[in-house]
Amino acid sequence: MTSTTKQTTGGSQTLARGLHALALIGESNTPLTVPEVAEQLGIHRSMAYRLVRTLQDFGFVERDPTGRLEIGVRMATLTRSIARDLQAAASPELVALANSLGMTAFIVAYDGEQAVTLLAVEPQNAVTTVAQRPGSRHPIDHGAPGRVIRSQLKPDAFPAKRYEFSQDEVFSGLSSIAVPLRTADERPASLAILYVMSDLDVEEVANKLEESAGRIESLLTTH
Numbered sequence: 001m002t003s004t005t006k007q008t009t010g011g012s013q014t015l016a017r018g019l020h021a022l023a024l025i026g027e028s029n030t031p032l033t034v035p036e037v038a039e040q041l042g043i044h045r046s047m048a049y050r051l052v053r054t055l056q057d058f059g060f061v062e063r064d065p066t067g068r069l070e071i072g073v074r075m076a077t078l079t080r081s082i083a084r085d086l087q088a089a090a091s092p093e094l095v096a097l098a099n100s101l102g103m104t105a106f107i108v109a110y111d112g113e114q115a116v117t118l119l120a121v122e123p124q125n126a127v128t129t130v131a132q133r134p135g136s137r138h139p140i141d142h143g144a145p146g147r148v149i150r151s152q153l154k155p156d157a158f159p160a161k162r163y164e165f166s167q168d169e170v171f172s173g174l175s176s177i178a179v180p181l182r183t184a185d186e187r188p189a190s191l192a193i194l195y196v197m198s199d200l201d202v203e204e205v206a207n208k209l210e211e212s213a214g215r216i217e218s219l220l221t222t223h
Contacts, residue, residue: 017041018051022071025061027114027137029170031068071135086183087119089219090191093212094121101205103195106132107181108145110153110188114138115146118189130174130194143170144178148190152180163206164190167197177202179209184220191216 021037032040038048052069055061059074090107097105098121106120120132140146140153144164151160160180167175171194178192191213193205 014051017043017047018055021048021051022055022060023137025055025069026071026135029138029172031064031066031070033068037069071133085220086216090119090216091121093191093216094119097121097193097208097212098123099125101193101195101208103193104130104132105191105193106134106145108149108178108190108192109183110140110149111137115140115143115149115190130171130196132194138170142166144176145190145192146170148178148180148192149188152188163202163209165202173197175200177205177209179206179213181213182217182220 020041024037024040025032034048034052035045037052038045041048052061056063056072059072061069062072064070086107094105094107097103102123102125104120104122107118108115109118110116114137116137117132117134120134122131138146140150144166147158147164147166148160151158151164163177163179165175165177170176173196174194175197176192176194178190181189181191183189191209193209
């Protein structure tokens with residue numbers, strides 16, 4: 001059962017609804033509208049607008065150019081603070097990967113229920129880029145990063161592969177390649193890149209990801 005389907009057993013119903021709304025926005029494959037949030041929560045639109053406004057005021061949610069809702073910068077900052085050592089070790093590698101490949105490089109970890117993006121870097125000089133916002137979440141059986149995590153959680157049912165590849169799964173029109181990443185706290189994680197579907201030497205990119213993952217792991221073990 002995911003966090004968005006759990007029922008409260010006490011405490012503040014308003015807070016629970018707000019957290020539920022935040023989870024819905026973060027877990028959706030596409031940005032949601034306020035009416036869509038209201039419908040999924042089963043509440044009146046006016047209440048949904050108040051919840052969303054509060055989340056916006058605190059920076060947890062923001063609107064894209066079309067007015068739809070997505071995870072805000074404040075949520076991304078909280079996510080990054082979870083693993084400062086990982087951020088320090090991984091950031092240079094993510095920057096190098098993103099700029100050398102011209103693709104978004106990111107790290108995904110398991111939060112106990114789903115795959116959550118901890119860190120992400122977009123290439124500096126690419127004509128077009130694909131944003132992967134820290135704090136975004138998706139099930140571990142969808143997308144290359146999720147399946148890498150799934151193989152770490154359930155190795156008997158899903159034997160580990162050197163890398164995973166996904167296309168048009170979590171996000172329409174996008175592909176991803178991911179490799180396992182061993183973190184200091186042994187949390188299941190993966191290092192991945194995200195890009196618009198195109199002809200690509202997947203093996204070559206997987207090799208680069210493995211090399212970067214190895215360097216990140218070496219830095220983590222020396223701290």
